Amino acid sequence: MNDLRGAGLDAAALPLIEIAPLEDRAPIDAAWQRIGDYNALMFVSAVAVTHFFAGARLEAAAHCRFWATGPGTTRGLREAGVPASSIDAPSSEAVQFDSEALWQLVRSQVRPDTRVLIVRGGDASGQANGREWLAREIADAGGICDAVAAYRRLTPSLGDVDLRLLSASTDSSAIWLFSSSEAIANLRILTPAIEWREASAIATHERIAQTARTAGFGRVLVSKPSLSSLVASIESFA
Numbered sequence: 001m002n003d004l005r006g007a008g009l010d011a012a013a014l015p016l017i018e019i020a021p022l023e024d025r026a027p028i029d030a031a032w033q034r035i036g037d038y039n040a041l042m043f044v045s046a047v048a049v050t051h052f053f054a055g056a057r058l059e060a061a062a063h064c065r066f067w068a069t070g071p072g073t074t075r076g077l078r079e080a081g082v083p084a085s086s087i088d089a090p091s092s093e094a095v096q097f098d099s100e101a102l103w104q105l106v107r108s109q110v111r112p113d114t115r116v117l118i119v120r121g122g123d124a125s126g127q128a129n130g131r132e133w134l135a136r137e138i139a140d141a142g143g144i145c146d147a148v149a150a151y152r153r154l155t156p157s158l159g160d161v162d163l164r165l166l167s168a169s170t171d172s173s174a175i176w177l178f179s180s181s182e183a184i185a186n187l188r189i190l191t192p193a194i195e196w197r198e199a200s201a202i203a204t205h206e207r208i209a210q211t212a213r214t215a216g217f218g219r220v221l222v223s224k225p226s227l228s229s230l231v232a233s234i235e236s237f238a
Contacts, residue, residue: 004177007231014165016183016190018156019047022126022149028052031148035061037115038146040088040106042067044120044130046076051150052119053080062086067106067116070097070225097225098205099134112142122149155186166191172218174199175237179225181211188215202233 004011022028028051041064043049058081066082068074068089077087088109090101110116116138120130128149135145158166169176178184178201200219203209209222223233 003227004230004234007227009231009234012165014158014162014169015156016186017180018154019121020152020154021051022122022152024126027126027148028056028150031117031119031146032056032060035117036063038064038117039114040065040067040109040116042102042116042118042134043073043077044069044118046072048119048121048150049073049076049080052148058082065106065109067102069099069102092226095224096205099131099137103134103137107137107141110138110141110143114138114141114143116143116145118145118147119150120147121151121153124152124154126152153182155189158190170194170196170199172198172200175234176201176212176217177204177230177234178202178208178212179204181208184208184211184215200237202230 031052038061041061043052043066064086066077066087068077068087070090071092074087074089078084088102088106090097090105094101118128118135120128122128126149128147130147135147138145168174176199196216197218199217200221201209201212201217202221202223203212204223204225206222209220212220219237221233221236223229
């Protein structure tokens, strides 16, 4: 957000996913107890890194490869103490940051009986959920894939300031920036009566863009998540 403002844009944040800790950390504790069984740990976000490593000893996982889908997660791993030489992630100049791009880099690591733990978010009850594409690819290559939720993703409760911002962002002057399909789903839950056909949206992945189109946004563009690409995409709506 500060980067967008620094680029001269009138940007405001409206969090549409509430991040909450697990009510019961037993699944994470159990994953750490069997960490020696895993060859690689895949993290879906920097938030997953933060919650998974909370109170844990990194040394126990020193034998693992650490997989990340983008620069933010890579930065989170480095801040947690993971050496750069142990991290596999798409280049910061990659066209896309997603499981498909990551798989091109790590598929050679997966052999029969290779074991991978995907660390991701969970639903309100703490059950791990998300895309299963990477898990299927690992299984097809003969590997074994487990998943654990490190935190919960909830639909937020919006305060008066957020509600005023939301109601002022439905016309043709509004450009929404989405990096999550779930954020769009929560927006629809929070505003069931609002139509979005006058507003525009920029998405950081084609899957997210399709969700925005389904939600009714009138104009939708796909942009790389780099600052320069986002700024150029926003300015193209002018």
